[in-house]
Amino acid sequence: MTENTMKNINFDYIFNEIRPITEYGIRAKQEAKPFIKGQEADLKTEFNKIRAFIESRQRRDLIDVLKHTKNIFETIHRAKSNQVLDEVELFEIKNFLILVEKIDKILRGISDTDLKLLQLTPLPQLYEELDPAHERLNTFYIYDEYSQKLKEIRNEKRQTEKTIRLLKKKIKEEIQEKYNIRLNLKNEVAISKSQKERIDELNKEVNLRVSGENYLNIIFKIKNTDEIDKLEKKYEELTYEEDDEEYKIRQNISGSIKEYSDILQKNTKTIGEIDYLIAKANYAQKTGSIEPEIINELQITIKDGRNLKLEKTLKEKHIQYVPIDLNLNKNVSCITGANMGGKTVTLRMIGQIAAMASFGMFVPCEYARLCLFEHIFISAGDNQSIEKGLSTFGAEMVNLKEAIKSSDRRCLILIDELAGGTNPKEGYAITKAVVNYLKNKDCITVLTTHYDNVANDEGIKNLQVKGLNLPDETDLSKTDNIEHVQEYMDYRLIEVKYSSDIPKDALKIAKMAGIDEEIIKDAERYL
């Protein structure tokens, strides 16, 4: 599926609505690849996992845990490349281990065989290394318990600090008492220069020194005694020793983390998978989607299918969406019928459902049975190509070429009003030829068309929009509003077997849109 197709069938909107919580989940989503023909069994397992999450009460608990998950890719990577992790990184690893344990415990509580495939590996040994004090807290510190040496250094540091504090306090108190002055928090006092005697006195005090002067005051500060100087130097040395020891400890733990880095990485991946699956389960529940039945035969059957993007838009306008039934069991199907009959919407819906199923998502309908495709194509009002300078017709042909090129493999090809922008004669001819070509391929092609006689072929399924269902003709002119069309439109599709003509509702709709009566009358003459 090209990006263009993704946008055109509004699958980009749907995929955006899948919102994993963690960065691991976001990554899993980004790396997600569609399941293609031949991977039906894998897809079935994927669906089983989603269903298990939908049905399990533990989904809430898992979401709560996932919300607290931080990205540690970078940290694991650093450990792997022999870097010494800092305290914050060790904290992150510790929390990640706690989280893995929690998720693992919750998963074990869900008795589903397919979820057993989501194997997490708790690392209690590594956790022990990050919690040497057995505090069972999710905080981290280079604990004293890491080494006897660290403990001793810290004790000595504490003692030294206490001694310094007491010594300083004693000196401060002595000075304050002796000279009847008050020293501030910085152990300073400002003395007015007018107090000459006091200044002389303080100048002589061995425990004071002049720390500043201005035109009014002289500022005295407590001087360290030799003993204090020595102790402070000792304190500083102890700090260096402590830093050294802490570094060694961090180095050791980082080494252990490196040993386990592959398992850690695998765990992040599994968490990502779980997160992505839960996001899909949430969305399935939110949109009332169901698990589709995946078959090998070329077929798409949809009961009460909904186009999610349109449904949302209508909901905002308080308009009910009319679900559509479809059974595409031939290689080529035509959708014909009234303008504004929802043909393009239905086309997009088919694309959405097929794309959702292939991305391992539940689908928005009552029932769906379909096969997997290798490619999905759509040609419908491709604005992007037009911006590139191609005309509508030119863009269509470029798209068509791509689809036809891939039609040797199993594809879903959706074509909206092929060659509608060119002259009817040639347009019809091209359409007919394309249909003839594609009806022998292992592809499902669905096209909407206004051309009579395209669907008039044994091998082609003709689905017709039921169309306008007006109470009587007089209503038409009264309504005079194009928006009322949807009130009278029956969007359902019926299979038409022998009719070759396409219902003509265009004039009625033109009338409702408020086109001049004179023109409508005139047009009727030409029919």
Next chain:
Amino acid sequence: MRLIETIKQNNYETVSIIGLAKNAGKTVTLNYLIEEAINLNIKTGITSTGRDGENTDLVTKIQKPAILVTEGMYVATAKKTLMLSTAKAEILETTGISTAMGEVIIIRVRQKGNIQIAGPVTAKDMKYVAERLKHYGAEVVFIDGAIDRKAVSSPAITDACVIATGAVLSRDMKKVLEKTAHAVECCSLTGTDEHVKNIVRKVNKTCIISEEGKAVVPDIKTSITGGKKISEMIDEKTTHVFIKGAVTSALLKELWENKYLRGIKLIIEDGTKIFTDINMWNEMRKKGLKVEAMNTINVLAVTLNPISPEGYFFDSEVLKENMKKVLPRIKVVDVVSGGDED
């Protein structure tokens, strides 16, 4: 009563320290409050809106006191600054809030040391961090506010504020007094009547309120550029004008053009939103400009730093006495000279 006791007695849980200029003594004030809290065994939490606690100030390259934190204190700061600190920390939480200096980390101090503090930048993040610090056990959270981030002292986040001012504001002591008085005035404006508050809360946009209690919203992009339009809509029936966001000199001048303005009340969000020229403001106030605030800020105290890093200084006693005269109802503390309080 000592400042810290006032904080405890009023149950203020979050107190911001706003410096009126760089080197106004904000960090000294913070250290002072921390020391006081330690003496009373009050557990504190600390964070900042700018990078602080560095040896030299990033802006002016002047020696700056570091923030000394002791065992049991809680700190929220960016990772890079944490890694440079000499204090030993127990990591409690990585908040996911990112700053230029890295993610904001919440720690408990396990061994005292000097720490650099660079907290969250936005008001919303600040509110979260303050809550978390309290959650872990801080009884009082001090927020060191940067000069250009007055918004954190907005009542939405903090219960009260301390304003740090000093000689650095001007060589002229009169100017220092004037600027400080203006800042205090802005913070402690009268609160608006409850019924007017309700009208404003409902509209939550710049609006003109008439005597019948009807609010009209002018068609303007911002209040800053919409002064003329607002002014045109003020008539004899107008009782209040609410300005959402900043009140600038230009805006005030344009409003002043309206002859009815003297009779009506100008309502602003809070004192941190005033950015006008002091002289103009004072003149208008004298001539009858009435200003009220949706939220009032508790100014707990003004702290003084009588020394300017440019080398000049004031006599600390004189500055203190004069400040007390212009701010008779506010506690004035000279934290640099000693922090003695009356």
